[in-house]
Amino acid sequence: MLKKLLLLCLISLHFSTYSQSKEVKIISWNIRDFGKTKNSEELDKIADIVRDTDILAIQEVVAGYGGAQAVAKLSDILNRKGSKWDYVISNPTNSSKYITERYAFIWKTKHIKIKSRGFLVKELDEQVEREPFLLNFYIEGKKFTVLNFHSRPYNRDPESEVKAISKYILNSFTSPILLVGDFNINDKNDAFNNLKNKGYKTAVVNKKTTLKRKCYRGQYTNHAIDNIFYSKQIQKVDSKVIDFIKTCNNLDAGRDLSDHLPVFFKFSVI
Template structure:
């Protein structure tokens, strides 16, 4: 009797999982059961889609990936964290937005990602910001940096930009890194803006002063900006020599997929100043088909974006 019940349970789980990853499945299945099973088992297809996703131009270049990992905290399973690890393991620096601030699991999951990366053959270190000084605990988040210690040294302590705390809902997280091979330093600003319908441009307009404030021409601004690189608010940076890594590249996922159209908005990007030499950029799209959208959204409603570059001496 026990064996029979166990076999039936396995068959039921496999059946519901098939429904969750199949775009032709009927909607009569319980959404709660689908969600529970999908959280336990990610579709093998999106795992397979990570393989050979990015081919870099140079082994000597720096590779940065920026990712808004939706609600990175206690809701993320070990399987999902393992997926994230495999998605970013080939980069040198990871900038993460939307780390949960109101529960310690947010910081714990960042540490778990770093631990997973350390098992991939390189040594990694990480820093997590304090909760942002936001109007409410619900709006507050943390940021994180994770980096390969063989490629980069951190210079000083990263910090939330307190000068913008009264002007921005989630003030940026700023860090300075030094490239070990050439002893060249650069700054990175990690940012998650207010919602797209709440005028994120009134936050972004402050970024044009960073070159003077940080006394550098080696600056990267990465994150989720909730508006595209075409918005006129970026003109102040473009006039200073900044460029956007991505152009006309959708980076968010729709809730539903029709005719294989699952991408939504062009809002995640990496902006870089004139002493950063562009080599390659892109969106890591591990979805590819409607069948994979539900599993992909368990990770995040955003896809990771990256920039490969060198630095002028």
């Protein structure tokens, strides 16, 4: 009897450890004008905000001088904070001069692996202003795909872009996938219905993620437009909007980092 109990305990411990090791933490963050405007002090503050995640997906990396350098510097700062990180940067999106951007992923290499450096989804080039950046990640041999996306502004029909990306995802993937980014529309918008009807869920629901220029009656957040959508093969563990502002006194300094708050999502691959 004692031997059976010990065996059951060992099996339980094995599966508990295995389950925990599959958990992944990802942060999606539109870091405004991420490039030469960010000094070393600001990059260090950004690193402190994201250092506990496994994967950081960045939107709005400057396409010209300074964007790639800022990503490399942030990765280097993170490397000096206790874990080994790697990064990839997309090519500039195929957009008009003042709209084109890059995307970036930075991740801890201990458990998260990649086999290629990702690509911009050219199939969507004609349907969106800034085509999303796709990268496949692997955790303990299990693949999951992340699409990093920054839509056009709210007054320029981001809904049609969301519908185009949704169609692409639903026609192209059966494996675990996350769509992360700044959608410039609320997660309750009907444009997301095609994804939701196929079982996709959101990391956060109607949580404001943009920062006002000034506090109004103690409130400094504005619109719920940043989120993470995930497929049925992804199991949610935890999620939140990371509020690094906390009080109105910190708003000006916080906006030096970005005018968006990051979205955090902890999950496991089923």
